[in-house]
Amino acid sequence: MSAVEERIVELTGDVDSGQLLEVSMGPHHPSTHGVFRMNVELEGERVMKLKPVFGYLHRNHEKIAENGSYLAAMPFTDRLDYMCSMTNNWAYALSVEKLAGIAVPERAEYVRVIVAELTRLQNHVSLIGFLMQDMGASGTPLMYAFREREKILDLFEQLSGTRMMCNYMRFGGVRVDPTPEWLAEAEALVGRFPAFLDEFEQLLRENEILMSRTQGVGVLPRELAVNAGVTGPMLRASGVNYDIRKVDAYGIYDRFQFRVPLGEHGDVYDRYMIRMLEMRESVKILEQALREIPEGPAMDPKARLRGLRPKAGEAYGRIESPKGELGFFLISNGTPEPYRYRVRPPSMINLTVLEDMCLGRSVADIVVTLGSVDIILGEVDR
Amino acid sequence: MLGEGIVKGLAETARNFFGSYAEKDRLTTVQFPEERLPQAEAARVFPFLVYDTDDMEKGLRCVACKICEVECPPKCITIEKSTEKKPDFTGKPQFFPEKFEIDVSVCMSCQICVEVCPFEAIKMDTAFELSTDDRFGGLHWPKERLAKPNEYYHQIHPMEAAAVDEQLAEKKAKAEEKHVPAAAQAEGAAAR
Amino acid sequence: MSAETINTEKVKAAIEAAVRGCRVEILPNGSPSGQHSLILDNEHAVEAALFLRDNPELRLDYCSDVAGVDWLDKEVTEKVKVWKLVDGAEKEVEETRKSVTPGYLEAVYHLFSMEKKHGPVVLRLRTQDRGEGARVPSLTPVWRSAEFQEREAFDLYGIVFEGHPDLRRILMWDELKDHPMRKDYVAPPDEDEPAGAVAQEGGR
Numbered sequence: 001m002s003a004v005e006e007r008i009v010e011l012t013g014d015v016d017s018g019q020l021l022e023v024s025m026g027p028h029h030p031s032t033h034g035v036f037r038m039n040v041e042l043e044g045e046r047v048m049k050l051k052p053v054f055g056y057l058h059r060n061h062e063k064i065a066e067n068g069s070y071l072a073a074m075p076f077t078d079r080l081d082y083m084c085s086m087t088n089n090w091a092y093a094l095s096v097e098k099l100a101g102i103a104v105p106e107r108a109e110y111v112r113v114i115v116a117e118l119t120r121l122q123n124h125v126s127l128i129g130f131l132m133q134d135m136g137a138s139g140t141p142l143m144y145a146f147r148e149r150e151k152i153l154d155l156f157e158q159l160s161g162t163r164m165m166c167n168y169m170r171f172g173g174v175r176v177d178p179t180p181e182w183l184a185e186a187e188a189l190v191g192r193f194p195a196f197l198d199e200f201e202q203l204l205r206e207n208e209i210l211m212s213r214t215q216g217v218g219v220l221p222r223e224l225a226v227n228a229g230v231t232g233p234m235l236r237a238s239g240v241n242y243d244i245r246k247v248d249a250y251g252i253y254d255r256f257q258f259r260v261p262l263g264e265h266g267d268v269y270d271r272y273m274i275r276m277l278e279m280r281e282s283v284k285i286l287e288q289a290l291r292e293i294p295e296g297p298a299m300d301p302k303a304r305l306r307g308l309r310p311k312a313g314e315a316y317g318r319i320e321s322p323k324g325e326l327g328f329f330l331i332s333n334g335t336p337e338p339y340r341y342r343v344r345p346p347s348m349i350n351l352t353v354l355e356d357m358c359l360g361r362s363v364a365d366i367v368v369t370l371g372s373v374d375i376i377l378g379e380v381d382r
Numbered sequence: 383m384l385g386e387g388i389v390k391g392l393a394e395t396a397r398n399f400f401g402s403y404a405e406k407d408r409l410t411t412v413q414f415p416e417e418r419l420p421q422a423e424a425a426r427v428f429p430f431l432v433y434d435t436d437d438m439e440k441g442l443r444c445v446a447c448k449i450c451e452v453e454c455p456p457k458c459i460t461i462e463k464s465t466e467k468k469p470d471f472t473g474k475p476q477f478f479p480e481k482f483e484i485d486v487s488v489c490m491s492c493q494i495c496v497e498v499c500p501f502e503a504i505k506m507d508t509a510f511e512l513s514t515d516d517r518f519g520g521l522h523w524p525k526e527r528l529a530k531p532n533e534y535y536h537q538i539h540p541m542e543a544a545a546v547d548e549q550l551a552e553k554k555a556k557a558e559e560k561h562v563p564a565a566a567q568a569e570g571a572a573a574r
Numbered sequence: 575m576s577a578e579t580i581n582t583e584k585v586k587a588a589i590e591a592a593v594r595g596c597r598v599e600i601l602p603n604g605s606p607s608g609q610h611s612l613i614l615d616n617e618h619a620v621e622a623a624l625f626l627r628d629n630p631e632l633r634l635d636y637c638s639d640v641a642g643v644d645w646l647d648k649e650v651t652e653k654v655k656v657w658k659l660v661d662g663a664e665k666e667v668e669e670t671r672k673s674v675t676p677g678y679l680e681a682v683y684h685l686f687s688m689e690k691k692h693g694p695v696v697l698r699l700r701t702q703d704r705g706e707g708a709r710v711p712s713l714t715p716v717w718r719s720a721e722f723q724e725r726e727a728f729d730l731y732g733i734v735f736e737g738h739p740d741l742r743r744i745l746m747w748d749e750l751k752d753h754p755m756r757k758d759y760v761a762p763p764d765e766d767e768p769a770g771a772v773a774q775e776g777g778r
Binding site for chain 2: 074167211
């Protein structure tokens with residue numbers, strides 16, 4: 001028996017099989033959430049090998065940022081993970097604040113928490129919609145998800161001027177101070193959200209087709225998840241208690257009461273349920289933040305908009321973005337441009353384990369597994 | 383029982399379907415070109431240049447300081463400074479842009495030019511139906527196309543424009559205060 | 575504000591005690607973040623990384639970020655005062671001397687611990703030069719999370735990670751010869767659309 005055949009037998013237990021079929025899945029496959037390709041080797045329906053191929057959306061974001069000022073990189077961060085521009089802004093602002101030692105006023109911290117948790121809500125809800133779409137539930141769950149997402153995006157538009165490319169945070173605060181009306185509207189939205197979540201859960205949670213398509217599929221063992229640097233809901237679905245909001249308590253997250261939902265099996269169903277539960281925790285954080293938000297400036301009065309020149313040095317800042325750990329590594333050499341600007345993209349690193357999760361499963365399971373990873377190609381390719 | 387979950391889900395779908403006739407919250411879409419949702423006050427699309435009075439050439443607030451050109455992240459603004467000066471709203475002679483071009487195919491609507499402008503000269507427009515069949519000329523907006531009167535600014539961002547007007551009036555009053563004693567002195571000197 | 579930070583000195587001492595012959599150097603960080611880093615020597619890097627991962631006290635089981643950094647050749651000009659014979663008499667004369675510190679590439683690893691919830695420990699591996707000797711040992715066998723990120727550093731910076739299981743380009747196409755994130759990279763002219771010419775043609 002050749003090495004390949006041995007591998008087939010090892011994975012499938014099938015001694016009679018023999019031929020491998022190479023399939024290029026993507027880059028225009030509708031389930032790949034953009035332009036993403038997988039080189040798959042199949043034995044019948046079973047996956048023997050899977051190599052992700054990406055870079056179709058590569059624009060050398062890091063080089064662009066190294067050629068501009070610190071401020072000029074901010075609107076480009078919106079375009080990394082274009083579903084969650086607010087959290088991208090925060091991660092970058094946090095890193096620069098660490099690098100230059102800029103303080104953030106209390107009110108701005110609260111506003112940041114509010115917009116970040118709203119972003120988490122809209123990201124998770126639309127991810128679940130997309131996941132169902134990938135599974136064949138065309139339309140209904142995604143439309144319900146997008147209906148709620150739209151309400152959050154409307155709030156973002158009122159606050160920052162744009163639905164998705166918010167460009168909202170600045171070093172030392174946020175660009176616009178939310179009005180009392182805006183805060184009241186956000187509070188009303190957060191108040192209505194649990195009812196929607198109940199409805200959404202009722203729609204899907206006990207669905208037998210969903211369960212048989214997701215339970216036991218794409219299992220990610222705990223040890224592998226840690227070693228492969230998987231972060232975010234995917235890691236917690238594998239049962240590792242690691243949430244940067246708790247570990248680093250960046251911003252003011254130590255002031256809020258919330259729990260970190262953990263999975264047990266590390267399969268697609270767990271990843272789906274973790275996101276559902278995380279939304280409920282986000283609602284709790286939002287309720288507390290909207291209740292406690294103090295008056296005051298939304299921007300550090302000493303912070304200047306232009307001409308930031310941090311001392312030579314470096315800083316790595318990270319936050320818990322809806323996809324996982326989003327980090328920015330900056331090196332300054334005392335000039336107005338960053339010498340090194342590096343993004344740690346959670347969706348790209350979460351793809352490392354895609355092959356391990358899909359081996360020995362069928363092609364239809366690749367689609368579901370990839371959907372549960374939650375990738376955004378704008379961030380994978382940068 | 384097998385299938386119970388699916389039935390529950392279908393019941394939810396039915397509730398949403400029939401509910402959409404009764405509850406406004408469940409039916410959020412509009413028939414776009416005929417029906418339009420109101421735009422948010424803060425909405426932004428592409429920048430435009432504000433001018434006071436009726437004359438675009440005379441009333442342009444921009445003084446060609448080129449800060450926005452430098453700070454623009456995708457570098458889509460091109461400015462050429464004039465050789466002579468013209469009086470601005472306080473009467474002080476200032477340069478003006480001989481050429482001011484924005485390549486809107488490159489512009490990413492980030493609003494940084496608006497934030498860095500110390501003269502309240504560039505603001506964000508809200509017009510969004512801007513398609514053109516001319517790939518180059520049609521997307522390269524010259525000064526003439528970018529310039530819009532202050533009244534238009536009041537129309538699209540009423541609250542913001544009012545605040546800006548107040549600020550500028552204050553500036554003007556201060557400038558006149560300085561100006562008046564100086565003028566009086568000059569008159570006095572001439573009389574002697 | 576961050577999680578429990580680790581004393582860099584202690585980590586250095588621990589590595590040196592555990593891995594025989596390993597040279598560790600501390601690179602202080604001047605920014606308020608205070609994240610100092612450890613420069614490992616390339617021969618013992620994998621051994622040291624294994625120690626950091628498996629040591630029960632440190633347990634740095636999570637390698638978060640791998641970043642390539644390019645440091646160009648540095649030309650330092652200094653003015654030195656020298657005694658010299660000028661017109662028969664000895665005088666103090668100022669002379670400029672040029673010295674070149676050769677550039678190198680660097681792979682920066684940020685390590686955290688998911689078990690102990692502390693970090694970061696910053697590791698740096700340096701290449702000999704920016705040409706043929708741009709090689710460092712791969713830490714992918716220690717932390718799988720470095721797999722794609724080391725491929726990215728190879729792709730964009732040209733750092734060859736020895737021992738990487740699958741070192742190919744990841745973002746750019748395979749035929750490309752250059753490494754676009756290097757500081758001396760010059761982008762080729764846009765062949766499809768020479769901006770000026772087409773714009774004139776198209777401008778009606």
